[in-house]
Amino acid sequence: MTSTLPTYNGDISAQLMTGGFADQTAATFGSGTLDLSTGHQITLGGSTNSLNDIRDAINAETGTTGVTASVVADGANFVLSLSGGETITTTSLTGGNYDPLNLTETQVSSQAHIRVDTIDIYADSNTLTEALPGLTLDLTSSAVGTMTSVTVSLDETEVKSQIQSFVSGYNDVMSFISDQSASEDSAGGILGGDSGMNNVKRRLQNMLTTMVDNTGSFSALSQLGFETQRDGTITLDDAVLTDAIRNDLDSVEKLFVGDGTTDGVAALFQNYLEGKTDSKNGMLATNQVGTADNIRRIDSRIETIENRLAKKEETLRAKFTNLEQLISGMNAQSDFLTQQMDMLNNMMTGNN
Numbered sequence: 001m002t003s004t005l006p007t008y009n010g011d012i013s014a015q016l017m018t019g020g021f022a023d024q025t026a027a028t029f030g031s032g033t034l035d036l037s038t039g040h041q042i043t044l045g046g047s048t049n050s051l052n053d054i055r056d057a058i059n060a061e062t063g064t065t066g067v068t069a070s071v072v073a074d075g076a077n078f079v080l081s082l083s084g085g086e087t088i089t090t091t092s093l094t095g096g097n098y099d100p101l102n103l104t105e106t107q108v109s110s111q112a113h114i115r116v117d118t119i120d121i122y123a124d125s126n127t128l129t130e131a132l133p134g135l136t137l138d139l140t141s142s143a144v145g146t147m148t149s150v151t152v153s154l155d156e157t158e159v160k161s162q163i164q165s166f167v168s169g170y171n172d173v174m175s176f177i178s179d180q181s182a183s184e185d186s187a188g189g190i191l192g193g194d195s196g197m198n199n200v201k202r203r204l205q206n207m208l209t210t211m212v213d214n215t216g217s218f219s220a221l222s223q224l225g226f227e228t229q230r231d232g233t234i235t236l237d238d239a240v241l242t243d244a245i246r247n248d249l250d251s252v253e254k255l256f257v258g259d260g261t262t263d264g265v266a267a268l269f270q271n272y273l274e275g276k277t278d279s280k281n282g283m284l285a286t287n288q289v290g291t292a293d294n295i296r297r298i299d300s301r302i303e304t305i306e307n308r309l310a311k312k313e314e315t316l317r318a319k320f321t322n323l324e325q326l327i328s329g330m331n332a333q334s335d336f337l338t339q340q341m342d343m344l345n346n347m348m349t350g351n352n
Contacts, residue, residue: 020077024051034058040065051080058082159245159252163224164236166256166266170204171233173273177201178232196283200276205232207268214259216251218244221265224252 029049034042034057042057042065051071058069067084114121114137127138177197208228211219218224224244225237244252258264263271276283 016082018051018080020074020079021051022077024071024078026050029054051078054080154245154249156242156245159249160238160241163241163256166269167226167234167236170208170269173204174201174232196287200283201232203272204269207265207272208234210265210268212255212262212265212268214254214262214264216254216259217248218251218255221255224255 029044031045031049032043034044034054040061042061044054044057055069055071058065058067062068065084067082069083070081071078072081073079127136177200180197205228208221208226213219223240225240227235227237229235254264256264256266258267275281279285
C-alpha cells in the first residue's frame with residue numbers, strides 16, 4: 001500500500017526569551033509567581049529566584065505545564081529561554097535587584113499539519129497514530145510542501161504468528177479439557193465424568209470444521225492448512241497457509257474476522273468461549289450454583305435425619321429406662337422370694 005503526503009509542517013512549540021543578565025546564579029528577581037498560559041502558577045520566593053532557580057522550578061513542573069526552560073549564554077550575558085506547546089504569558093515577579101523577566105515571544109506555536117490523499121490532518125504532536133490505519137508517523141520536517149511517499153508491505157511473518165497463536169490457544173484448551181475429563185482414578189482427572197466438559201470439547205471440534213458463508217474465497221479452516229490430529233489438537237500446513245496469505249490475504253481475513261455481515265471463525269470461537277467462561281452465566285458459575293443447591297439439599301437431608309435419630313435416641317433411652325426399672329423390680333421380687341424359700345427350708349429342717 002502506498003500513500004502520498006503532499007504537504008507537511010511539523011508541530012512547532014512557542015518560544016520566549018528574556019534579556020541578558022550578567023550572572024546566572026547570583027542574580028535575584030524578587031518574589032512572586034510565574035503565570036503560564038496553561039493556567040498553572042509556579043511560586044518563587046526567598047533565595048530561589050536566580051536564573052538557574054527559575055529554570056529548575058519551571059522544569060520541575062514540565063509534566064503538568066508542558067513548558068520547559070533552559071539558561072543559555074549569548075556571549076557575555078545569560079538568557080532564560082522557555083519553550084512549550086502553547087503561548088506562554090509573562091511573569092509577575094516583584095522586587096529584587098533586577099527588573100521583571102520581561103519575556104519576549106520569539107516563536108509562535110503551531111500544530112503539525114499533513115495532507116494524506118487530499119485529506120488535511122492537524123495534530124498537537126509530531127507523532128501521528130491515526131493518519132494511516134495501523135501506522136505511526138513520526139514527522140521530522142518543518143518545511144511546508146515536502147512530498148513523502150509511504151510504502152507498506154505485507155508482514156507475512158506477523159500474519160502467520162497470529163494464526164499460530166490461534167492454533168496454540170485451541171490446542172491448549174483441548175489439552176486442558178482432556179486432562180480434566182480423564183477418569184477419576186487417573187492423575188489430574190478431577191472432573192472425570194463431567195458431561196459439561198465433554199460437551200465443550202465436542203462443540204469446539206464442530207466449530208473447527210464449520211463452513212463460514214462469507215464474501216471471500218475461503219469458507220473452512222482446512223483450506224488454510226488446518227489439520228486435525230487423533231488427540232483432538234490441530235496442526236498447520238505451512239505451505240498451504242503461505243500460499244493463501246500471499247495470494248488472497250483479504251479472504252484469509254474474512255474467514256477469521258468476518259466480512260462485516262457474517263462473523264468469522266475467530267468471532268465464533270470468542271463468543272462461545274466468553275459465554276462458557278462468563279463469571280455470572282458461564283459453565284463454572286452454573287456448576288457452582290448447582291453444587292451449592294445440592295449441598296443445601298444434602299445439609300437439609302442430614303438435618304432431617306439427625307432430628308429423626310435424636311427422637312429415636314430419646315425413645316430408646318425411655319424404653320431402656322423403663323426396662324431397667326422393670327428389671328430392678330424383678331430383682332427385688334427375686335430377692336424376696338429367695339429369702340422366703342430360705343426361711344421355709346430352715347423351718348422344715350428344724351422340725352425334722
